[in-house]
Amino acid sequence: MTIHQMECFLEAARTLNFTEAARRLYISQQGLSRQIASLEKELELRLFDRTTRDVRLTRSGELLLWRWRDIPKEIQASIDMAREEGERSKSRISLAVVGMSGIVEMAGNLLADYMAQDPDTEFDIFEFTDVKDLSSHNADLVMAVTFIPSFEQIGEQYGATSIARLPLYYVVSRNSPLADKEELTLKDLKGQTMLCLFKNFFAGAEMRLFEFISNGENILNKARFFENVNSLELALIADEGIHIGFKEFYHNYGNRLKMYPLPNSTNQAYANVVVLWHKQNENRFENFIKFLKNLSN
Missing domain, CATH: 3.40.190.10 (Periplasmic binding protein-like II)
Structure with a gap:
């Protein structure tokens, strides 16, 4: 059973006129009849009683009309929501924060400050204590603490910036x-x-x-x-x-x-709070990176 078959049945059931239903769906009457016949065969139900003078729903057809009438609207609404979510995800940034209470609090304040100037950006934030946590979440950026400034040696494929220094x-x-x-x-x-x-x-x-x-x-x-x-x-x-x-x-x-x-x-001595990211993805959140780099200036 397809959505198109369902739409053909519902339009014919509402109008009780195959010619009018086909016109509203921008298909031929023969095409509409084939879709409904295929649906009846698949369901092993007769949905319409048709004579040369009129078309009536069977009891099975009335039941399907009652239960199916809102399904196409729900499907379209879900598609619209999915598309909207897809657009929103393009501006959503995931941030992994090392699970230290002070650093998590710092991250929350940091994101709040950025969202105040760029309210269209959304963040997913999660805490991690193990490298395995990072691989499972695949975060866009990672916020961690280095006790020795070794983050400068992380390789050409990564970017990094220090956003705070904490006395040790x-x-x-x-x-x-x-x-x-x-x-x-x-x-x-x-x-x-x-x-x-x-x-x-x-x-x-x-x-x-x-x-x-x-x-x-x-x-x-x-x-x-x-x-x-x-x-x-x-x-x-x-x-x-x-x-x-x-x-x-x-x-x-x-x-x-x-x-x-x-x-x-x-x-x-100091610890550095650093944020790291894959350089290949940084175009998507370059404004946030500029914001982070300004913090260290």
Whole structure:
């Protein structure tokens, strides 16, 4: 059964005049008759009683007219909605944001600012903690944090821009003996455990940063990795180790933690909040990229 057969039946059922129905559908009367005959054969139902003087619906035909009468309108409405959605999707941008509360909040404010000046653009935003999340969503842009500015080496097929710099800190529990010090040195951290987030994504970025600052010396005892922020923060509060992070990261328990500038107060290190994208697709959202690049100027 085809939509065209349905339309032929409905027009003939409304007019009860095959000649008039064919005229309204811009087809021949013979063509209309063939479509209805084919429909009746497929359904194994007689839908019309036809004589030389008039055309009447059978009881089956009346039932189909009652149940089918709005279907063509619904089909057309759904097609119109699909086309409208297709047009809207051309201006929709998907953004993957690393699942850190402070960074997600930053992304929300960023998108709100852009949409205020370009209300026709829509965004799909999702959080990720693993590279596998990115491949499954196939985002247009990725917003993440780098502790060492290595994003400049991502290859010619990608574009990247830094949109914010966040001061980095050694973070310890206020219950830790280290919290009594005015300033931490590498010597104070000897034997500590480094608490790190998202092993699969950052691949121990905090650990690599610490090794970089300590010139690769074996100061720490070991590293522990956590799959979510809350678990890491609870371990910090319980004085199970230290963490390298930034103030915007600690959304829930910051008042129970103490932070020391890394590596020291006179030589502050920073993390970069970066946005990356495939260069082959950037024409579609070039205005948003210009907006991002203006943030760093």
